[in-house]
Each structure stands twice: as C-alpha cells, then as structure tokens.
Amino acid sequence: MATQGFDLAIVGLGLIGSGATRHAAIAGVGSVVGIGPSEPVDWATHDGPFASHYDSGRITRRLDAKREWAVLAARAIDQYPIIEAASGIRFHDPCGLMFVRNDEAGIANQRAVADQLDIPITIEGSEQRRASLPHLHFPDGYTTLHEPAPAGAVDPRKLVAAQLSAARNAGAATVDDVVEQIETIDNAFHLTLRSSAEPIVASKVIVAAGAYGNSLLPSTHLAAAVRPEAIVKGEVSEETARSLEMPSFIYLLDNDLLDDVYVVPPTKYPDGKWYIKIGGSRAGAAAVADANDLSGWMQGNTAEEQIDAMRDVLTSVLADVEFISWSAKPCLITDTTSDLPFVDMVAPGLTAVFGGNGHAAKSSDALGALAATLAIEGRWTDAELDASAFAAVHGTYQPPTGSRHGN
Ligand SMILES: Cc1cc2nc3c(=O)[nH]c(=O)nc-3n(C[C@H](O)[C@H](O)[C@H](O)COP(=O)(O)OP(=O)(O)OC[C@H]3O[C@@H](n4cnc5c(N)ncnc54)[C@H](O)[C@@H]3O)c2cc1C
Known part of the structure; x- marks a missing residue:
C-alpha cells in the first residue's frame, strides 16, 4: 500500500539529481522528494548502485569547444x-x-x-x-x-551535500534509499524502494541516476x-x-x-x-x-x-x-554519442537526465535546473539552449566518429 504522494520525485541524488531537487523545491510548485542512497562505506562489499562523484576534486570551467557545455x-x-550561502557548505x-x-x-x-x-x-x-x-x-x-x-x-561530495541541504531548507524531502522499480499505476508513478515495503507515489518523476539511468526507465533504453x-x-x-x-x-x-x-x-x-x-x-x-x-x-x-x-x-x-x-x-x-547529456521527457510525466560524458560535475546545477523546469512545465522552455541538443536517443549507443577528447 502506498502512503506518500508527492508532486515530483527525483530518483538519484548525485550531482545532477541533487541540483534538480533544489531547483524543484525553490520553484515551490508542489511537494518534492529526492530519493537516492548515500555513499557506501565499504565499496568492496557494496551491492547497490555506485556514483560518479565519490571524490573531492572536479574541474570547473566555462571554456569548452562546445557552446552548450x-x-x-x-x-x-x-x-x-548562492548554493554555498544557502547551505553554509x-x-x-x-x-x-x-x-x-x-x-x-x-x-x-x-x-x-x-x-x-x-x-x-x-x-x-x-x-x-x-x-x-x-x-x-x-x-x-x-x-x-x-x-x-x-x-x-x-569538491563534488561537498557540492551534493550543499545542494541537498539547500533543497531541504527550501522544503524538499529526501529519502536515503535505492529505487528498485518505477511503475505507472492509475496515472501515478509508484517507486518501489529497496528498504521499505511501501512505495513512494508521485505524479511526476525525474530519473537522474547517472550510470544506472537506463536500468530505471520502464520500457525504453537510451543510447548511452x-x-x-x-x-x-x-x-x-x-x-x-x-x-x-x-x-x-x-x-x-x-x-x-x-x-x-x-x-x-x-x-x-x-x-x-x-x-x-x-x-x-x-x-x-x-x-x-x-x-x-x-x-x-x-x-x-x-x-x-x-x-x-x-x-x-x-x-x-x-x-x-x-x-x-x-x-x-x-x-x-x-x-x-552527442557528448551532451539527455534531458528529455521519455514518457508523459517521466523526465530523464543522464549522460554526463565526464564533463557534468561543474554544470550539474544547470542540468538539474533544466530537468526540473522540463518536469514542472511539461515542455522545453529554455530560449538559449535548443531542446534537440539534449533530446533522448533511443536504442544502442554508437561511439562518435570524431575525437571528443579535450573539450
Ligand atoms: C574520474 C572522473 C573525473 C571527472 N572529472 C570531472 C571534472 O573534472 N569536471 C566535470 O565537470 N565533471 C567531471 N566528471 C564527470 C562528473 O563527475 C559526472 O558527469 C557527474 O557525476 C554526473 O552526475 P550524475 O548526477 O549524472 O551522476 P552521479 O553523480 O553518479 O549521480 C547519480 C546518482 O544516482 C544514484 N542512483 C543510481 N541508481 C539509483 C537507484 N536505483 N535509486 C536511487 N538512486 C540511484 C547513485 O547513487 C548516484 O548518487 C568526472 C567523472 C569521473 C568518473
């Protein structure tokens, strides 16, 4: 039996998901919950998902060969x-x-x-x-x-902590757990949790699960x-x-x-x-x-x-x-293949945001904002960035033809 109903659930509290949770909470258009496991203590025996941000150093820069980045x-x-001031981190x-x-x-x-x-x-x-x-x-x-x-x-660990602190200060709930499955039942998303018999129910969902993004999308696979x-x-x-x-x-x-x-x-x-x-x-x-x-x-x-x-x-x-x-x-x-993340609605109410290509830590807050806005508005509203650059590509990943090194 489901006990909790939220307007928006974000699955994955890494760099992008924590940013999406903060932006959704600040938008103040309904109840927001972010769900994701904290960093495992013992990596060798850990049997849950890992993340790409378990570290203390990531380069940040605007200089890039790609305008979107x-x-x-x-x-x-x-x-x-703003995030540092809101969190004190x-x-x-x-x-x-x-x-x-x-x-x-x-x-x-x-x-x-x-x-x-x-x-x-x-x-x-x-x-x-x-x-x-x-x-x-x-x-x-x-x-x-x-x-x-x-x-x-x-520092990516501190950035996640700061985003989650600021998100909670803005009213978001956070749950330290793994989502096993996302199902649609009666026009709502039911999120089955690893540590609880009761699912979380939400009207809209953002999947921001990094390397595990595809494993959570019901009935589709993106080319990553x-x-x-x-x-x-x-x-x-x-x-x-x-x-x-x-x-x-x-x-x-x-x-x-x-x-x-x-x-x-x-x-x-x-x-x-x-x-x-x-x-x-x-x-x-x-x-x-x-x-x-x-x-x-x-x-x-x-x-x-x-x-x-x-x-x-x-x-x-x-x-x-x-x-x-x-x-x-x-x-x-x-x-x-495009060297840009997918930020797209892959089913009604279900937004996917993953595919950092090794560059997304510095920009994770902006990617979280794009995903949160897309989920809340139900359509792409960004005038500066073209939706097609971030459109979901379904199917099997094809390596790019040219070099992508040193963007
Ligand atoms: C070695 C290395 C160096 C890098 N250097 C840079 C750099 O210098 N500059 C830069 O900008 N970027 C860099 N990056 C890239 C950057 O770290 C990633 O692009 C970024 O972490 C991607 O963010 P994300 O939120 O998509 O994924 P993550 O940060 O991995 O977050 C995904 C989250 O989803 C959670 N999750 C997964 N499955 C589930 C589930 N079933 N239920 C709930 N939660 C789930 C995970 O626990 C994780 O916390 C580097 C990456 C690596 C690996």
Missing part, C-alpha cells in the same frame, strides 16, 4: 555562491583553469566559443607560460589557454554507454599543498596510453590528507558490458593498474613537487 557551466558557476576553489594542447582545430573551436560567450581567456605558448606558472613543465610547442577565476575546481575511468591521487604534504600555486589543467599530451589527462590542484580529502588528482582518457578504453561488469570495476582494485602511467605524466609536469604516496580509485563515465 559552456552555457551550462556559466549558469552553474553563477549559482555556486563551501565547495568551490576558484584557482583558474588551463588547457594545454597543440591541435589547431580544438584550439580554434575553444577560441570561437570563448569569443561568443565573452570568456576572458589568455593564450600563450608553453614556453612563455613558464614565466607566470614556473611549477608547470609542459613541452615546448604547446598552446596554453588560461581561464581565470571563477574557473578552478569544485558506461565507461570505467580511474582517479589517481598523488599525496603531498600540507606545506606543499599550501605553497603550490597552480590552476586546474587539462593536457592533450602525446602519449601512447593516454589521449588526455586532467589535473586538480592540491585538495584536502576526507582522510585529512592533501592530494593532487590526475585522471584521463585511456586510448581505446571499452565500455562496461553489463551491471556485473560495472559492479566488479567499482568493487575491485584494477584502477590501481593505471597508477604508473598517470604518475609518469604528473611527475614530469610537476617535476619539482615531492610526492609522498600514490593511490587509485575507480569511477564511472556515462557517454552519449
């Missing part, structure tokens, strides 16, 4: 101080961002978007940049594109694929962390194993230690085959196999920095 990031970054480090690349087409695309959206970047060769950023050693002949604050980094990616962390002393002035950076390097790497400056993690984080796209990395494969990757320690390659890159760029230890964690990327 730049618009979304600009909107989200504008909201950071600080998650944003405006340390700046730098792209380092030598591909003419990618540089031209980024310059065009920066011009179009008035993003104040400075462009210099890697040789000239050494004068202002002496800690960073890139090979000669690269172009560096630097975006100043508020670009930099966000989940890719394993590793996070490698180099521990530094607090003294090094506090003295090392550097921006976040994304480096399209010449490397047999890695197509690109991204680096987040020293960040204090929940264990009280400081780490510089590096991750990147492995050339030819395959998608996970199924749910077992996905759980196996997240529960296991194969991410550690990537430490050597990442350490080689980080210690060559930060050649003067003394590292204390190295560790790695698994993570999940949900890809779409």
